[in-house]
Amino acid sequence: xxxxxxxxxxxxxxxxxxxxxxxxxxxxxxxxxxxxxxxxxxxxxxxxxxxxxxxxxxxxxxxxxxxxxxxxxxxxxxxxxxxxxxxxxxxxxxxxxxxxxxxxxxxxxxxxxxxx
Amino acid sequence: xxxxxxxxxxxxxxxxxxxxxxxxxxxxxxxxxxxxxxxxxxxxxxxxxxxxxxxxxxxxxxxxxxxxxxxxxxxxxxxxxxxxxxxxxxxxxxxxxxxxxxxxxxxxxxxxxx
Numbered sequence: 001x002x003x004x005x006x007x008x009x010x011x012x013x014x015x016x017x018x019x020x021x022x023x024x025x026x027x028x029x030x031x032x033x034x035x036x037x038x039x040x041x042x043x044x045x046x047x048x049x050x051x052x053x054x055x056x057x058x059x060x061x062x063x064x065x066x067x068x069x070x071x072x073x074x075x076x077x078x079x080x081x082x083x084x085x086x087x088x089x090x091x092x093x094x095x096x097x098x099x100x101x102x103x104x105x106x107x108x109x110x111x112x113x114x115x116x
Numbered sequence: 117x118x119x120x121x122x123x124x125x126x127x128x129x130x131x132x133x134x135x136x137x138x139x140x141x142x143x144x145x146x147x148x149x150x151x152x153x154x155x156x157x158x159x160x161x162x163x164x165x166x167x168x169x170x171x172x173x174x175x176x177x178x179x180x181x182x183x184x185x186x187x188x189x190x191x192x193x194x195x196x197x198x199x200x201x202x203x204x205x206x207x208x209x210x211x212x213x214x215x216x217x218x219x220x221x222x223x224x225x226x227x228x229x230x
Contacts, residue, residue: 004159033217042205042220043160056217090159102148102167103209105218107159
């Protein structure tokens, strides 16, 4: 099973709203990722968590706040977003073992976010 | 800066033909590469990967070729089917930097004509 589950599938929010995106995996993976994907563009890395600690923040604005409550869950808290933040937000996970030469990331289906 | 990119944004093939999707990378430190398939409304799906110590790897109906001399990666799909229609991304990883992150190329849309 290589399933990464993201909720909700679709989200519409105003610029003053606070919302959260959720991601869950039960593959025992210890690395989890948030990506942002605009239409007809490749995914762009936002955050990486390794063993529940934030290891990479790609200079993401503070209106995006990640959280990793445990090894299976990853959240992305949203506050005061702008219309240009509308995009597909993808979560991924991988084994994250330094001894491995591979880093296959398995992706969820994403949350389609629209900011009005 | 250095990046992973693709030569062709759209590739149209007839059903049953073989497809070749190309990717150029410029970072010589890249040591691991992955091909992903992304269908409309879905997240990227892992297809096949290859390490930099290999030049060819085969899967079911797919083959990835790596030419480190010219920093070129290709994905070959045999007997292309309508279900292969999607956007294909190559992605690279530089494991020796300790950076557990993938950098994606710009993508190629594969259209399979019946």
